[in-house]
Amino acid sequence: MTENTSSSVGVIRVGDDAYQDLSVRGINKRFTAEPEAFHVVTGTEQVVNAVREAVRDGKRIAVRSGGHGYENMVGDPAVQVVIDLGEMREVSFDPERKAFAVEPGVRMADLYRTLYERWGVVLPAGDSATVGVGGHVAGGGFGSLCRSAGLAADHLLAVEVVVVDASGDVRTVVATRDPADPHHDLWWAHTGGGGGNFGIVTRYWFRSPDATGDDPREALPRPPASVLTGTVLFNRESLSRTALRTLVGNFGRWHENNSAPDSPYTALFSGLVLFGRPREGDPGMGAVAFVHVDATRPDADRLMSDYVSELTAGLGDFPAVLPTEVVPWLEAKKALAQAQDAEIGRQKVKSAFLRRGYSDDQIDTLYDYLDSTDHSNDSSLVSLQSYGGRVNAVAGDATASAQRDSVIQAFFMNTWQDEKLDETNVDWMRRLFRDLYAKTGGVPVPGEENDGCYINFPDTDMADPEWNTSGVSWEELYYKGNIARLREIKAKWDPRNVFRHTLSIRSEG
Incomplete structure (x- = not known):
């Protein structure tokens, strides 16, 4: 400084x-x-x-x-x-709580390295290297280990929060997972209720619900020592409208069939990234699929090959299936971070949870927008990522993270550099999302096919009646049936509404 x-x-x-x-x-x-x-x-x-x-x-x-x-x-x-809170970066083991104490400014890359190199464990959280623990865990926290180990918030034992009471008195409260704790509701709110709502988190403690004993090496999940990685490339000129229907349809159906909590495929995490056509020059890649499988499993090669075969079925020989590689787990995590953090600039993002893969009509909408050349962005993408597995082993009201029977998490990003292009690029992303979810009022209303949005990818359009014509409030999109309890907790712990922002929880509906 x-x-x-x-x-x-x-x-x-x-x-x-x-x-x-x-x-x-x-x-x-x-x-x-x-x-x-x-x-x-x-x-x-x-x-x-x-x-x-x-x-x-x-x-x-x-x-x-x-x-x-x-x-x-x-x-x-x-x-x-x-x-x-960016300078609050301590990670330690608390022998009294038998849990890892983590301050909110710790970045994911540092958290993974410290936990793994010192104790051989991991918190199953996000893949970006520079995301801070603070808001990420409060929003649930998912990443490449979610199918095998659940969300980051599923391993939250306790949380230290600075709160303000009705008289304006400021104090620190520690709330725990213990249902008998009088502050238990404040803990629950931080397992998916989102950041900036109830107070300021100054410390998290993590210990898995099924952990036993005093050994730090048993307090959190162990990641696989090595990862079998695979990549499939789909060139743009071969990725026709029909081919995109096949590819995205294959991805959706596979996840519908292989995302139960007890599936052997909880050891597999994949993403399918669909890229928008660049404005000029090289047509660029149409799509990329990446796959991570626990390489310590004796059936890892079969899980990988069966998945890739199902993903590319019906596409002929144009998908380029690269040779698989076994790499140390931490190196695999770093590679995911490098890919995820590559987009830098002015951005608009959106998100959705999917219970079913996209329909052909929706895939056609993606094709029309991503293949268009009448936009001014530098890069655009739709990233479909594996969800479900052990995430879905937890009841929807056991934590504030309500989406517990989805199979895919969708992330939409548009990136550009010139401030003069803000309006055009935000509008492009808004129209894509609106048209993709036209049948449900322009947003992924929870139902048989969709399950709302992810609060860690906040989008103020969900609260705008111009872009959300569903009649379903933005709070229900993010929190579903948990919103009533979250409002009660907000009224109790932040009665003066000190901690608020555009998408903060209101005490009253």
Whole structure:
């Protein structure tokens, strides 16, 4: 951190050396945070003091850990104080709780390396290297190990939260998984209720529900020592409308048939990334499928080959199936992160949970938008990723993460660099999503085929009646039947609505 010319250490104001760096730290370059002050905190006491000062002075607060928020929650002009948790990066084993204590500013890459190299364990969380633990876990947290080990929030034992009561008193509360804990509801809210809703998380403790004993090496799942990786390339010129129907249909049907909690295919995680046509020059790749299988399984080669065969069935010989490779688990995780973090710039994202694969009509919509040349983006993609497995072994109300019988998680991203192209590119993404879900009011309404949206990919369009004509509220899309309980918890733990943003939970419907 550069030298601070303000009166208080850790408080960065307009004109201070580090202010500009903190303003642009977010992943989505459409948004810049310009509050009166950033509080760069390094411990719980500093968070308490920062919140107490803001509440006393009537200042609007926003909180940030990794800076991966895709919507303008932190950069909202109404925000006057940003409490930045990015320097709270400690990972340790707490022998009293027999759990791993993790601060909210820890990035995923550092968390994986520390847990694996020191204790041989893993938290089954997201794949981006730079996502912070803070908001990610509060939103549920899924990644390439979710089918075999569930969500990150499924392993949450306890959470330390800075809260504000009705009188404005600021205090720290530790809430646990124990149903007898009087603060249990606050723990539950942080297993999928999303960040910035109830207070500020200053520490998580992780221990699997079925863990026994005192050994840290048994407190969380062990990842496979090595991973069998596979890649299939689909060139754009061969990926016709009919071929895309076949490919996306194959991906959907396979996941419909192989995503039960007890399926042997919980050892397999795959993604199918469909790319938009570049504006000019090289036509680019049409799609890429990647596959990870636990290489320590004696049937790993068969699981891989059977999956690739089903994925490419009916497509002839144009898919390029690259040779498989066995790599150490941590290296495989790094490769996923490099691919996921490649898109940098101004962005608009959307998400959906799928209980069934897309219909031919929906695939045609994807084809029309992704193959079009009348847009101005630098890159666009639709990423379909494996879901289900052990995620679906948990009841929908056992945690705040309500989507517990989906089989695919869909992520939509449009990226560009020029600020002048914001309106055009946001509109392109909005129209794609609206037309894809035209039969359900432009959004993935929970039902036989869809299961709503993922709060860690927030999208304010879900609260906009122009783009959500379904009659289903944005809260129901993200939280389904859990929203009533989340509203009660919000009213109890944040009665003054100190912690709020565009998509924060309201105390009343």
